[in-house]
Amino acid sequence: MIEQDWIWGFVGGLLIGLGGAVYLLVNGRIMGASGILGGLVDGSGKNSMWERISFIAGVILTPIALYPLYGAVDTHVTSNMAVLIAAGLLVGVGTRIANGCTSGHGVCGISRLSLRGISATVFYIMAGGVTIVLFRHVLGVI
Amino acid sequence: MRNLFALIAGGLFGAGLFISGMTDTAKVQGWLDVFGNWDPTLAFVMGGAILPMAVAWQLTRNRRPALGGDFPTPPEPKVGRNLVIGSVMFGMGWGLAGLCPGPSLASLSYGGIGHWVFAAAMVAGMLVAVPFKRRLTAMA
Numbered sequence: 001m002i003e004q005d006w007i008w009g010f011v012g013g014l015l016i017g018l019g020g021a022v023y024l025l026v027n028g029r030i031m032g033a034s035g036i037l038g039g040l041v042d043g044s045g046k047n048s049m050w051e052r053i054s055f056i057a058g059v060i061l062t063p064i065a066l067y068p069l070y071g072a073v074d075t076h077v078t079s080n081m082a083v084l085i086a087a088g089l090l091v092g093v094g095t096r097i098a099n100g101c102t103s104g105h106g107v108c109g110i111s112r113l114s115l116r117g118i119s120a121t122v123f124y125i126m127a128g129g130v131t132i133v134l135f136r137h138v139l140g141v142i
Numbered sequence: 143m144r145n146l147f148a149l150i151a152g153g154l155f156g157a158g159l160f161i162s163g164m165t166d167t168a169k170v171q172g173w174l175d176v177f178g179n180w181d182p183t184l185a186f187v188m189g190g191a192i193l194p195m196a197v198a199w200q201l202t203r204n205r206r207p208a209l210g211g212d213f214p215t216p217p218e219p220k221v222g223r224n225l226v227i228g229s230v231m232f233g234m235g236w237g238l239a240g241l242c243p244g245p246s247l248a249s250l251s252y253g254g255i256g257h258w259v260f261a262a263a264m265v266a267g268m269l270v271a272v273p274f275k276r277r278l279t280a281m282a
Binding site for chain 2: 006007013017021030031041051053054055060073078086088094095096099102111114116119130
């Protein structure tokens with residue numbers, strides 16, 4: 001049995017991949033969220049500043065347009081600010097050290113059968129799984 | 143033109159993240175939580191995203207990007223220390239909050255204050271990463 005969430009996941013995934021395909025085939029760039037944002041944050045992507053800003057604007061804007069169709073969307077985000085800050089720091093530092101996240105290493109890397117992309121994905125999924133088990137089931141923090 | 147197509151690509155990315163449910167931290171954490179109530183949605187999202195991307199990579203052969211320049215050359219297939227350390231750190235943060243960079247941006251408009259706190263910390267982390275990476279490289 002295929003649940004509805006899975007179908008929407010697949011449809012959304014196709015759109016994500018389509019976005020990556022446009023960014024690659026038209027702009028000649030790899031669609032990695034952490035790289036696009038990180039290059040703006042640390043100034044390393046100054047030459048392509050407006051391209052990066054335009055991409056990020058698109059990411060933020062389409063959910064605003066779609067939101068009314070859905071009504072309330074609960075993201076179930078934790079209200080524990082310490083957890084959010086620690087998590088954000090880890091994600092920011094980690095993705096820049098590793099040169100990629102779920103979109104760059106995951107979607108773009110795996111689809112070109114990149115050893116680095118596949119390895120990174122294995123490492124972050126394993127680390128995420130261990131973290132969930134530790135902090136949810138052992139420590140009961142999240 | 144570059145900016146217009148970047149906006150379109152980002153728009154598709156944001157729409158996909160929204161529709162797929164990947165801005166719902168419970169779905170992401172549900173996928174990572176193999177000992178809890180496991181949620182396979184993320185695998186469908188990944189599968190869906192990899193399909194058009196795999197076609198796109200095939201289309202890059204013997205071609206150039208539509209707006210000029212060159213396609214990114216594949217990096218050396220080497221799994222170095224930075225890749226491992228960085229990915230493990232990222233995975234820990236991803237598991238803790240259920241957010242990664244793309245969905246963090248996509249959910250800014252409706253996720254509430256928690257999403258802004260996460261995004262601000264992520265930006266701070268990206269700044270910290272610069273000296274941190276330099277030190278890691280110097281140690282190698």
